[in-house]
Amino acid sequence: MSEELIRFLENQDESVSAMxxxxxxxxxxxxxxxxxxxxxxxxxxxxxxTTLH
Incomplete structure (x- = not known):
């Protein structure tokens, strides 16, 4: 995973926790x-x- 994606997910976790x-x-x-x-x-x-893996 890219650093940017990891930071985005961490920010989302913090936002949900704050809420x-x-x-x-x-x-x-x-x-x-x-x-x-x-x-x-x-x-x-x-x-x-059509095909999901």
């Missing part, structure tokens, strides 16, 4: 739902290769 500590569950749920909807849109659009 949990601040008890901002609703906002976190909204973010997760939006990410899931986006992932499902990608799957529905058939943008993935």
């Amino acid at each position: 949990l500590v601040q008890n901002i569950g609703d906002e976190l749920t909204d973010i997760l739902v939006a990410a899931l909807e986006e992932a499902l849109d990608v799957l529905a659009a058939g943008e993935l290769p």
Whole structure:
């Protein structure tokens, strides 16, 4: 993994931890739902290769 990706993931972990500590569950749920909807849109659009490994 690249250094940039590792830093991005670490920042995401810190952001989620901060939200949990601040008890901002609703906002976190909204973010997760939006990410899931986006992932499902990608799957529905058939943008993935036919073979997954």
